[in-house]
Amino acid sequence: MKTTPLFLTATLASVLLAPCLFAASLIQPASVADEFSSAMQNDSLYADGTRAINEGRWADAGEIFSKLAQQHGERAEGGLYWKAYAENKEGQPALALQTCTQLRSAYPKSRWLNECGALEIEIRGKSGYPVQPQAEQDVELKLLALNALMQQDESRALPAIQQILNGSSSDKLKERALFVLAQSNSKQAQDLIGQIAHGQSNPTLQVKAIRMFAAIRGKESVDLLADVYQHSSNDEVKKAVLQSYLVSGSPDKLVEAARGESNPQLAKTAVQSLGALGATAQLQTLYRETKSVETKSNILSGLIAAGPKGADVLGAIATSEQDPGLRRKAIRNLGIAGGASAAPTLLTTYQNNSDPETKKAIIEALFLANDAHDLITLAKSEKDPGLKQKIVQQLSLMQNKEATAYMIEILNK
Numbered sequence: 268m269k270t271t272p273l274f275l276t277a278t279l280a281s282v283l284l285a286p287c288l289f290a291a292s293l294i295q296p297a298s299v300a301d302e303f304s305s306a307m308q309n310d311s312l313y314a315d316g317t318r319a320i321n322e323g324r325w326a327d328a329g330e331i332f333s334k335l336a337q338q339h340g341e342r343a344e345g346g347l348y349w350k351a352y353a354e355n356k357e358g359q360p361a362l363a364l365q366t367c368t369q370l371r372s373a374y375p376k377s378r379w380l381n382e383c384g385a386l387e388i389e390i391r392g393k394s395g396y397p398v399q400p401q402a403e404q405d406v407e408l409k410l411l412a413l414n415a416l417m418q419q420d421e422s423r424a425l426p427a428i429q430q431i432l433n434g435s436s437s438d439k440l441k442e443r444a445l446f447v448l449a450q451s452n453s454k455q456a457q458d459l460i461g462q463i464a465h466g467q468s469n470p471t472l473q474v475k476a477i478r479m480f481a482a483i484r485g486k487e488s489v490d491l492l493a494d495v496y497q498h499s500s501n502d503e504v505k506k507a508v509l510q511s512y513l514v515s516g517s518p519d520k521l522v523e524a525a526r527g528e529s530n531p532q533l534a535k536t537a538v539q540s541l542g543a544l545g546a547t548a549q550l551q552t553l554y555r556e557t558k559s560v561e562t563k564s565n566i567l568s569g570l571i572a573a574g575p576k577g578a579d580v581l582g583a584i585a586t587s588e589q590d591p592g593l594r595r596k597a598i599r600n601l602g603i604a605g606g607a608s609a610a611p612t613l614l615t616t617y618q619n620n621s622d623p624e625t626k627k628a629i630i631e632a633l634f635l636a637n638d639a640h641d642l643i644t645l646a647k648s649e650k651d652p653g654l655k656q657k658i659v660q661q662l663s664l665m666q667n668k669e670a671t672a673y674m675i676e677i678l679n680k
Contacts, residue, residue: 403646542569578605602632
């Protein structure tokens with residue numbers, strides 16, 4: 268008697284059973300159909316409720332979302348939140364709070380809890396009983412509570428801020444608490460942020476407090492910043508103050524620091540900040556006054572950030588400076604700051620100068636200014652082989668049609 272191989276038996280079975288399986292797949296259990304119908308109904312209710320919210324029909328929205336919550340489906344959690352939202356808008360804050368409590372009890376891990384938390388903070392703040400920030404666990408809710416408390420009762424908010432800043436809260440929460448504090452005009456708030464800026468209450472937040480205070484208070488921050496600078500021995504803190512003078516627009520304080528600072532790096536920061544501020548007159552005065560080559564070099568770098576006005580000062584220095592190194596740096600920086608407008612000064616200086624190193628600096632400046640046309644003109648008239656080679660070398664690095672054409676011209680000779 269012959270036996271059918273196992274794999275063939277399995278194949279025959281699958282062929283014989285296939286029609287039955289296909290027929291079974293066409294018959295959906297009643298529970299699946301009911302589930303699908305329920306989901307469709309929930310989506311429809313949610314859309315109706317959202318439409319009512321958008322149209323300001325608060326009573327209708329509350330009723331629709333209440334029905335949705337009673338379905339206990341996927342939309343139930345959102346339904347409870349929007350029900351609370353509509354109740355508050357309808358002038359029933361007590362009911363809204365009860366609905367949020369219901370959400371918290373029925374769905375303790377719901378993603379809508381933060382939304383309800385924010386709503387609770389808003390309602391309690393308006394009722395004169397603001398939520399204490401320390402009582403909230405979520406960072407965003409703490410911040411909402413802090414803002415609400417600051418608006419309702421600053422005398423109670425300030426101790427809460429101090430507790431956050433001095434406690435083990437996250438850096439994000441501490442920074443945001445500083446932001447809330449820095450916006451207050453009250454003497455108590457100003458005194459508190461002054462303590463932080465001085466490093467008295469929280470040294471780790473000192474630099475952030477300095478920068479934030481300057482950004483928010485502007486020129487009103489200058490006296491406090493000057494006091495911090497005067498009494499601090501920390502270079503990072505002093506650097507933060509100098510950079511904050513730039514934010515607050517205080518060139519006089521930067522000049523004062525540039526003149527009197529013994530730390531070369533801090534003096535450099537002061538000069539750079541003056542450049543970024545566009546304080547070219549102050550930089551030009553400092554350049555004339557100082558005998559330090561390092562300070563003069565820093566000023567030449569700072570003038571780049573001052574744009575066209577800085578280019579004017581660099582042009583004057585380039586034609587008058589006796590120190591070869593400083594003169595060459597002024598020339599190169601003029602190419603960066605002045606662009607095409609620097610060409611006349613650079614070309615005049617090239618023609619009137621016999622120092623090969625200075626001429627090389629001018630060639631580099633024209634390259635930095637992307638001035639291929641004038642470099643080609645110089646190349647065609649230059650008799651010094653070394654200088655001509657320098658010009659061609661710079662032209663070969665330029666992505667410029669005129670420069671490329673000149674390279675081809677050289678090759679064809």
